[in-house]
Amino acid sequence: MAAFVGGDRAAFGELFRRYAPRLQRLMQRDLGRVEDAHDLVQQTFLQLHRARNDFRIGAKLRPWLFTIALNLKRQHFRRQGRRPVTSLDADDGVAEPVAPVGNPEARVGDVQLRAALLKLPEAQREVIMLHWFEGLTFREIAAAVGASQPAVKVRAHRGYTKLRAAMGSGV
Amino acid sequence: MDNQLVDTACQPVHAALRQGTPATDPVVAQHVAHCPACAALAEGGPTMAHGLDEAAAAVSPELEALLGAVEASVERERGPVAWLRSRPTPVRMLLTGVVALAVPLLVALVWRRVDLSVYPLDRLAVDLVVMLVPAALALWVVLRPLFRPGLPRWTDGAVLALAVLGVLVGPALTPAHHAHPASLLGTGDQFVPRAVACFLTGLVLGIPVLLWSLIVLRRSGRWGLPLRLSAVAAGALGTVGVFMHCPLVTPEHLLAGHATVLVPFIVLGLVAGFGFGRRSPDSAP
Numbered sequence: 001m002a003a004f005v006g007g008d009r010a011a012f013g014e015l016f017r018r019y020a021p022r023l024q025r026l027m028q029r030d031l032g033r034v035e036d037a038h039d040l041v042q043q044t045f046l047q048l049h050r051a052r053n054d055f056r057i058g059a060k061l062r063p064w065l066f067t068i069a070l071n072l073k074r075q076h077f078r079r080q081g082r083r084p085v086t087s088l089d090a091d092d093g094v095a096e097p098v099a100p101v102g103n104p105e106a107r108v109g110d111v112q113l114r115a116a117l118l119k120l121p122e123a124q125r126e127v128i129m130l131h132w133f134e135g136l137t138f139r140e141i142a143a144a145v146g147a148s149q150p151a152v153k154v155r156a157h158r159g160y161t162k163l164r165a166a167m168g169s170g171v
Numbered sequence: 172m173d174n175q176l177v178d179t180a181c182q183p184v185h186a187a188l189r190q191g192t193p194a195t196d197p198v199v200a201q202h203v204a205h206c207p208a209c210a211a212l213a214e215g216g217p218t219m220a221h222g223l224d225e226a227a228a229a230v231s232p233e234l235e236a237l238l239g240a241v242e243a244s245v246e247r248e249r250g251p252v253a254w255l256r257s258r259p260t261p262v263r264m265l266l267t268g269v270v271a272l273a274v275p276l277l278v279a280l281v282w283r284r285v286d287l288s289v290y291p292l293d294r295l296a297v298d299l300v301v302m303l304v305p306a307a308l309a310l311w312v313v314l315r316p317l318f319r320p321g322l323p324r325w326t327d328g329a330v331l332a333l334a335v336l337g338v339l340v341g342p343a344l345t346p347a348h349h350a351h352p353a354s355l356l357g358t359g360d361q362f363v364p365r366a367v368a369c370f371l372t373g374l375v376l377g378i379p380v381l382l383w384s385l386i387v388l389r390r391s392g393r394w395g396l397p398l399r400l401s402a403v404a405a406g407a408l409g410t411v412g413v414f415m416h417c418p419l420v421t422p423e424h425l426l427a428g429h430a431t432v433l434v435p436f437i438v439l440g441l442v443a444g445f446g447f448g449r450r451s452p453d454s455a456p
Contacts, residue, residue, distance in 0.1 A: 012242070016234075016241060038233070042237060046241065050389040051389065055192050068317045
């Protein structure tokens, strides 16, 4: 990031390759449509470019970038006037879920878990996405979502508990 | 164990769970004893870890193509407007404050109301504060960078309500004074012409603020919210500008000629914000 702030354009491509897949995954979980997820990933990096002079050299880029992405995602839903949903129609541009391999019981559990993840309140799903999938610390998550550390820990605990219960009950 | 130690220990435990390590494993058990979130996760066992990863596996492979689109967007970020937008946030806020205050200050310097010497100072302060504070809040919200945690959804509605209340305070109070003959004009046949003149003056004075805020804000592809709040700020500052010029103090005139300045800006913000909210020149093709 320091190289990018210093004017190195190639560093921007490196940042994109490092973080875009994670952002894409974060967006696509909630947005469903690949095109919408691409749009918001693009917006995130454009905002990163515009805000580069606000970045303090030595600070952590990852929570900074994820905060931009989460804000853009919220704005997107606000404009759409809806809560996060995922279409189940494979023909409308929604990414095909990768079929889990392995024994049939595990496959059923994965499907149940995926459905349960989508049903979680946005605040809990957001924290789980950042904690499990992106490996952010609770401190980084708290900074990204604008909540206290105890609050995001509670959200994570509740979210994981619901997911576990959903696996057991078949959602 | 403090919070930071728990934080840093989460990732290795996640990796262990992904590899199928049971919750009874000493390393995992030691961590989950202090981290309820990971405890809930570990209780789900390897099936839960596997299922969560499968849930996230569907990622589009077209990111390399998207990089080209992003770099093209970045390439278009040239010229003075792009330069202004990329200034650090405190600089953009400072510049915007200067532009916003320049309008009423210029009016006060070269075109000020003739009754200023007899206008009660405390009332002048109240009249200005109730109009300037919502304008400042609106500009602060639109210029707030996206790397800060988002504000509650009701923020823009609250700022809009404050701005409306602000321009209604003057007409709602008793006239500030009756000590200047010019302040008592604008009644009878002169009511409509003077109200229209003030309304148009306020519109003209608000436009530079609107244009400036649209230049320096780092909109995220769509105008929606930024345009709405920029318009609110412009309307409030246009009202301040006309207040600094017009000596009339009757509530009817203040309502018809001054408070109404905010209306077209709000309408513009709502209509244009809605219209532009669906299209974005920066969006991915």
